[in-house]
Amino acid sequence: MHYPEPIHANLGSFYLGKKTTFRVWAPLAEAVTVYLYERGDGGKLTERIPMEEKEDGIWELSVRRDLEGLYYTYAVLRGGVLKECQDPYSKAVGCNGNRTLICDLTKTDSVGFAKDRRVACKKQTDAILYELHVRDFTVSADSGFATKGKFLSFTEEKTKSPSGKKTGIGHLKELGVTHVHFLPIYDYASVDEDADYRAPGKQYNWGYDPKNYNVPEGSYSVDPYDGYSRVRELKQLVRTLHKNGIGVIMDVVYNHTFTTDGCFEITAPGYYYRMQDGQFTNGSGCGNEIASERPMVRKYIVESLCFLAKEYHLDGFRFDLMAVLDIETMNQIRERMDEIDPSIILYGEGWNGGPSSLYPEVAASKEHVDRLNRISVFDDVLRDGVKGDVFIKENPGFVNQPADGTYLTAKLKEAMAGMKTDPEKVIQYVSAHDNLTLWDKLALSAPKASEEERISMNMLAASMVLLSQGIPFMQAGEELLRSKQNPDGTFNENSYNAPDSVNAICWENKTKYEQVFRYYQGLIAFRKKHELLRLHSRAEVDRCMTFLSDEELGGAGNVIAYRLQDPSRKRGETILAYFNANTEAVTLPAPAGKWKVMIRDRKAGCQTLAKLKQKSKELTIPAISCMVLVSG
Ligand code: CA
Numbered sequence: 354m355h356y357p358e359p360i361h362a363n364l365g366s367f368y369l370g371k372k373t374t375f376r377v378w379a380p381l382a383e384a385v386t387v388y389l390y391e392r393g394d395g396g397k398l399t400e401r402i403p404m405e406e407k408e409d410g411i412w413e414l415s416v417r418r419d420l421e422g423l424y425y426t427y428a429v430l431r432g433g434v435l436k437e438c439q440d441p442y443s444k445a446v447g448c449n450g451n452r453t454l455i456c457d458l459t460k461t462d463s464v465g466f467a468k469d470r471r472v473a474c475k476k477q478t479d480a481i482l483y484e485l486h487v488r489d490f491t492v493s494a495d496s497g498f499a500t501k502g503k504f505l506s507f508t509e510e511k512t513k514s515p516s517g518k519k520t521g522i523g524h525l526k527e528l529g530v531t532h533v534h535f536l537p538i539y540d541y542a543s544v545d546e547d548a549d550y551r552a553p554g555k556q557y558n559w560g561y562d563p564k565n566y567n568v569p570e571g572s573y574s575v576d577p578y579d580g581y582s583r584v585r586e587l588k589q590l591v592r593t594l595h596k597n598g599i600g601v602i603m604d605v606v607y608n609h610t611f612t613t614d615g616c617f618e619i620t621a622p623g624y625y626y627r628m629q630d631g632q633f634t635n636g637s638g639c640g641n642e643i644a645s646e647r648p649m650v651r652k653y654i655v656e657s658l659c660f661l662a663k664e665y666h667l668d669g670f671r672f673d674l675m676a677v678l679d680i681e682t683m684n685q686i687r688e689r690m691d692e693i694d695p696s697i698i699l700y701g702e703g704w705n706g707g708p709s710s711l712y713p714e715v716a717a718s719k720e721h722v723d724r725l726n727r728i729s730v731f732d733d734v735l736r737d738g739v740k741g742d743v744f745i746k747e748n749p750g751f752v753n754q755p756a757d758g759t760y761l762t763a764k765l766k767e768a769m770a771g772m773k774t775d776p777e778k779v780i781q782y783v784s785a786h787d788n789l790t791l792w793d794k795l796a797l798s799a800p801k802a803s804e805e806e807r808i809s810m811n812m813l814a815a816s817m818v819l820l821s822q823g824i825p826f827m828q829a830g831e832e833l834l835r836s837k838q839n840p841d842g843t844f845n846e847n848s849y850n851a852p853d854s855v856n857a858i859c860w861e862n863k864t865k866y867e868q869v870f871r872y873y874q875g876l877i878a879f880r881k882k883h884e885l886l887r888l889h890s891r892a893e894v895d896r897c898m899t900f901l902s903d904e905e906l907g908g909a910g911n912v913i914a915y916r917l918q919d920p921s922r923k924r925g926e927t928i929l930a931y932f933n934a935n936t937e938a939v940t941l942p943a944p945a946g947k948w949k950v951m952i953r954d955r956k957a958g959c960q961t962l963a964k965l966k967q968k969s970k971e972l973t974i975p976a977i978s979c980m981v982l983v984s985g
Pocket of ligand 1: 543
C-alpha cells in the first residue's frame, strides 16, 4: 500500500474565535465528514459537515462561526463502511475520550501558570526520581487528603497522617526527591470514566492502555464530562509541584494503544501499527505495537511530546517499553526537547514486552544506549543484583544472600559504576510499580531473616541505589516499607487493576518505620551534597571511581567498597563507601588518613557521626549495612 506522508502538515483542529479549521490525514478515505455534537458523550448530533480532500491524503474543513465548547468526531468512509472516531490529535475530549472538544486552551491556564517554570536540573544525574500513581498516593484514609485520587489532590500542600507526620507534597519535600514520575496520566481506556464518576473508587488501573496521548485522563478530573476540567486540573497539579520545587515526569506509552479499532486505524488503516502477514505484531505484549519508524507516526509521537512538554510545562518523560520504538525517533525527540528546554529528562525501559517486528539493530534498547543521545535506560543489573531477580520471587541478591560469591559482586560493581556508559544514561533502582515491592521481595527471598534483618537489607539496598553512579529512582512508599498484600496474605506482584486495599500507600508506616524514612532522607541529602556521587560522563567515572581490591578489604567476602576522588582537583574530598552484606560485622584494614564517618549502621545524612582516629588499624562495618567515610 502506498501512503503519501505529509510530515509537515499541521493536523488537528484549530480554534480561532469566529473560525475553526479541521485537518485530518486519512489517505485511503473515500469521504470524511465532521460530526458536530452538543456534548462529549450522548446528546444530539447537531450537524454533519463534509470535508474537502486536499493533497497527500489530507482532508480539510473550515467553519466560519464560533464553535467553541462543541465536540466533534470524524466519520471516515472507506469501501462502503463508515467509521467514526475522535481526532487523533485531540487536545481535549469528552467523557471516555470518544469525541474531541473544540477548545481554547488558553482558558485552562490558572493564575500564575504563565510564570510557572520547570525545576532547575543542571544535569540529569542531579535528579532523584520518585514514581507514583495519582490514586495510590492520596487515597488511603490515613493520607490526610480531602480530595482523594484526583489531579487536584496534588494542590493540597499541608496534608498530614493521623499521627501528625507530613504526607503528600510535604512528605516529598521532606524526603528530598527532585522529580515525581507519574504513572500514566494521559487519557487511558481501562477505567470507565462515566461509571467512575457515578460510583467513585470502584475501578483502578495503572493506565498502560492509551486512548488519547495528548489529553489527561478523565477519571483523575473532578468532571470528566467537561473537556476543560482535566486539562485545567493537571496544570494545577504541575503548578503546585513546581511551586514546591518538584519536577513532573509523565510516563508515556507510545509502544501500543488500548485497541487497534481506534482513531489511528480508522483514519489511516494499515499505517500506524506494525504488521506481518496481515496480523498485528506484538512487541508490547499488549496485542499491537506502534510503527514509530514510519514518518507520519514519528511525526505524531514527536509532536505529541512537544505539545505535552510545552502546554503542561512537564520536566521529563519516561518511555514504556522503549525498545519497541526506534533509535532515530528517540533521538529526534531529544533534539526537539532540547529546543524547548535541555533540562527535560528522557528515560525508558530498554526492552520489549514481546517479540517485536522492528529490526533489533534500530531498536531503542538498553544494548544501544550509546547510540541514544542523552536518553537513559533502566539498569536491571543493579535492580536484580542487589536483591534478586524480579521474575523469580524467592531468588535473593547481594543484600539477602551473603553466601554468594564473586560473580554477583563483580556484576554489581559494573552496575554501580554506571554500566560502562555515561551515568546520566542509567536509571538506578531496586523497585518500581512492576513486580514485588522491595519489602515484599525481601520477605519472600529472605524468609528466615528477622524483621530487623530485613529492615537492614532494605536500607542497604537503598544505599546501593542512592550511592551509585547514575540517576536514582524509587517506587513511592519504598521509604515506608510499602507492601502490596492481597486479602489472603500473599503479595501482589502485578497490581495493575488491584483495589486500593492492595495499592494504597499506608502513611502510618511513616511513624512505624520512622528510622527507615530518616535513612532514605539522609542518603538523599548526602547524595545532593556530594558532587562526586553525581558524575555525568564515563570519562569522569573512569577518572574518579575505583573499587577497593580484595587486599584492601582484607579478603572479606560479600563486601563491595569504592573510593571516589577527583585527581584533577588537588584539594577535593575523597569518599569511601563500604557495603557489607554479611549477617555479621566485618573488620577490615582501616584506610590511611583522617576520616569523618557520615553513614553508619542505620544513620545517614550530612552530620558527622564520628571521626576515625588517624592511628586506627581496623575499621568495623556493622552487619548488613553501608558505611561511608569522607576525608578530612
Ligand atoms: Ca480515560
